[in-house]
Amino acid sequence: MISFFICLLLLIGGYFVYGKVVENTFAPDDRETPAVKINDGVDYVVMPQWKLFLVQLLNIAGLGPIFGAMQGALWGPVVFLWITFGTIFAGGVHDYFSGMLSERNEGASISEVCGIYLGGFMKNVMRIFSVVLLVMVGTVFAVGPAGLIVTLFKNGNVSGIVASTEFWLWIILAYYFIATFISIDKIIGRIYPVFGICLIIMALGVIIGVFTHSDYQIPEIWSHFTNMHPKGTPIWSVMFITVACGAISGFHATQSPLMARCMKSEKQGHFVFYGAMVAEGVIALIWAAAGCSIYAVTDGLSTGLSAILANGQSAAIYDVCSKTMGGVGVALAMIGVIVCPITSGDTAFRSARLVLADWFKVDQSKFTKRLILCVPLLAVGAVVGHLDYTIVWRYFSWTNQTLAMIVLWTASMFLFREKKNYWITVVPATFMSAVSMTYFFYAPECLNLGTTVAYPAGIILAIVFFGIFMYATKKQPKEAA
Template sequence: MVSFLICLALLIVGYFTYGKVVDNTFGPDDRETPAVRINDGIDYVVMPQWKLFLVQLLNIAGLGPIFGALTGALWGPIVFLWITFGTIFAGGVHDYFSGMLSERNNGASVSEITGIYLGNGMKNVMRVFSVVLLVMVGTVFAVGPAGLIQLLFTNAGFTNVLSNKLFWLVLILIYYFIATFISIDKIIGKIYPIFGICLIIMAVGVGFGVLTNPDYVIPEIWENFTNLHPSGTPIWSFMFITVACGAISGFHATQSPLMARCMKSERQGHMVFYGAMVSEGVIALIWAAAGCSIYEGAKLLEMGGGCPATVYDICSKTMGSVGLVLAMLGVIACPITSGDTAFRSARLTLADWLKIDQKSYANRLKLCIPVLGVGAILGIGNALGKIDYNVIWRYFSWTNQTLAMIVLWAASMFLFREKKNYWITAVPATFMSAVSMTYFFLAPECLGAFLNSKTAEGVTVYNTALAYPIGIIFAIVLLAIF
């Protein structure tokens, strides 16, 4: 428990100290923001700071800090270190600069920002990366809550349409279409703060339930400083890819421009962008601690790691029936409120790319229909058992962290041009470059399918002798080019 509390304290202190260093390095000023200058009543709308913070938290949270952290618990309490230091020195920095660079460039999407600082070639790469990532995120965050709702009604004894996953998936996709299409302040600006509060209360409830129950003991890092994964999956770089949204996530860079278009002052960036990431780190830390304390690694793996059944079980054990209702509401609302903004961001990314003005209904429909159509095909394919949810999630995870790597390099180039301390972004950019390339050579859905081998018992033998050096060399080469 001591190591958990230390990590929790470090996250809070990190917001006020290193977060301020990051803010001062960027140098916010009193220039007129895009929300004030452009204000189109659709995507550029001024919102108060407290609402910006809660909406940003809901936008970036989703299932990531819950499912990802619970799966990360398979490696043991060593995951606390990645969540804590990843959030302070990588995730918070990434989210802050992705938001503030967008704000400085008329609220441009992340692909356009990358083009400004890394050139047209990388801009086109990021356009494709961003749209693919956003559609996968929207799909994952439609399938996940649909499964949770189905589980709730099934456990309650329902055997009708309410216990049908496809039914709930279609309803969620219909809501996504509406939220993607209409003005940002009509639904997102009104209900997100409420769900944001629910998400925070849920995390506090789970944390309190774990800390006050003598049957649950949060293991100490120093007593378990080793790989505890039941399958022997390497910590490097699988844990750093699996626990994405609770430490650093490229998906956040696609969401930050939404709030960059709604800020009244640049000075709100520290709380809105860095602060929301630290809050997500705290949420991930609590869920990781719950996974480590309630289950043995083999049991957690048997349950599927981060999945609806695990979340349902933890909420039930830590808060009972009353807290379970609130908790499940938060877990269901959380991904839904990231899924709709994922599709919204995909629309805006395509609009920036194709130079399509979004004031008219017709222009928005031109982009909403194909974006939601692809998401519906993937989601319904999963509901019908044709597409594996875990495969979508794994591809999302790698694409996610690769995008984060590129955004950090773009921020480094901005700081270099401004003659400011670019090492605060170049160091995590280098680290994430090594993570991304190593995973690409190890993961079974990538080159690992050809480079790894299996024992006679069917246990995967990862080709780390090849992947580790390649990942490190790749990162060094990118740093040298920079």
């Protein structure tokens, strides 16, 4: 329990100390923001800072910091370290720069931002990559809640069309169309802060429940500094890929431009972007602690947690909430596992629309121009929702962290051009390069070459990427001259 509180204090302190270092490095000023300058009443709309924070939190979170953290708890309390230091030195930095670089470039999508600092080839790669990833995320976050709603109806002995997954899939997709199409302050700006508060309350209820149950003891890192995964899955780099949203996630970079287009001042970035990531880290830390403390450990392995996770993410969240909060927890769990994915899904489609709009230079202030992008996007989502995408989805974790790696290298090039301290992004970029490349060589769904090949290959490629960046920094001044 002591190590949990130490990590919690480090996260909070990280916001005020390292988050300020990051902000001072970027150096926000009083220039006119895109929300004020453009203000099209659709995507560029000024919103108050507290709404920006809560909407950003909900957009980047969903179930990510909950289920990912519980999966990470299979390795034991060592996961606390990744959540804590990953959030402070990688995730917070990534989210801040992805949001602020978008803000500095007229609210551009992350693919356009990458193109500005890494070149045209990378811009086109990121355009395709971002749209495919966002449509996939949006579709999965429609199918999952639809299935859960049907399960609830069937458990209540309700039959008919309302107990059909197809029915609820179309209902959710219809909502996605509306939320993707209309002004951001009409639905997202009004109700998402409420759901953001629910996400926070659910986390607080879980940790209070853990503390008030004498049977639940959060293990200490120093007494369980070992791999507790029942299958012996290696910590490096699988744990770093598994716990994405609770430490660092490339998906966040696709969401940050939404709020970058709604900021009244650049100085709000510290609270909105870095702050939301720290809040997500705290939520992930709480759920990881619950996973480590509630379930039985056999021979030093997290067998009890493994058994509950085998029933699916919704069942695991339901179980934790019911054990820590009783009936109130069950109600919060239902909000969490149904609403949170949907709210991440619709902003995924909205982000996809904006990526396409930036790509093809389609003016989004006009009703008909938004229809041109919304209709085919949701049509593709409807088709994908009826396909067996299980195999494709396995690649999400890797592509997610690879996107984070690219964004950090983008921020590094920006800082170099601005003659600022680029090491605050180069170090996490190099680290995430090693994580992503190691996983690519190791994972069964990727090259499946085992740790003997994956470990050195991942490190070597990370060094190569670092070398390419350093070469670019030496070459660029000569070309400019």
